[in-house]
Amino acid sequence: SSGQYGSYGQDIVPPNLRRVVSVAAGAVHSLALKRDGSVVAWGFNSCGQCDVPSGLSNVVAIAGGMYHSMALKQDGTVVAWGNDDLGQTDVPGVLSNVVAIAAGGFHSLALRNDGTVVSWGRYGLMSFGVPEGLSNVVAIASGDYRSLALRNDGTVVAWGEDSSGQCDVPSELRNVVAIEAHGNHSM
Secondary structure (H helix, E strand, O other), rough: OOOOOOOOOOOOOOOOOOEEEEEEEOOOEEEEEEEEOEEEEEEOOOOOOOOOOOOOOOEEEEEOOOOEEEEEEOOOEEEEEOOOOOOOOOOOOOHHHHHHHEEOOOEEEEEEEEOOEEEEEHHHEOOOOOOOOOOEEEEEEOOOOOOEEEEOOOOEEEEOOOOOOOOEEEEEOOOOOOOOOEOOOOO
């Protein structure tokens, strides 16, 4: 639907887009994962975030950041494209065994099958490095300037920019089964 930023075309679904199994949204662009493992992107393409790499296939998950996009392939590897001013599309060369991805404003996250998280990118002087000792993670989420991890015991860990309390996880928060982050808030 059209909203404040609808004029960039991210809300205009390409004609004949069919067999979609998942969608993702960046700041001003949209992504669709098709049943055949291919990706379609549309909207504002100022940094190449809609330029899906040629030959990209076997994709099982997608994510959209501020001006970058990500895809998780069936073999557990990650592909990222678009704005790389702050390293957000510089996928670490040794990254493998990935089971989930998340794209923040200027950083990217990957959850590995051993419950560890890998992060890359930054905003100004702020690094989005993963907290030391973070393990047993079962889900990840990322907002503009922060990240969340859901641990297998139902607790949540948050890190990154915290000027408005985005990383202040309530101490009584337990038995969490899902997390989400967007813009400047966490859920």
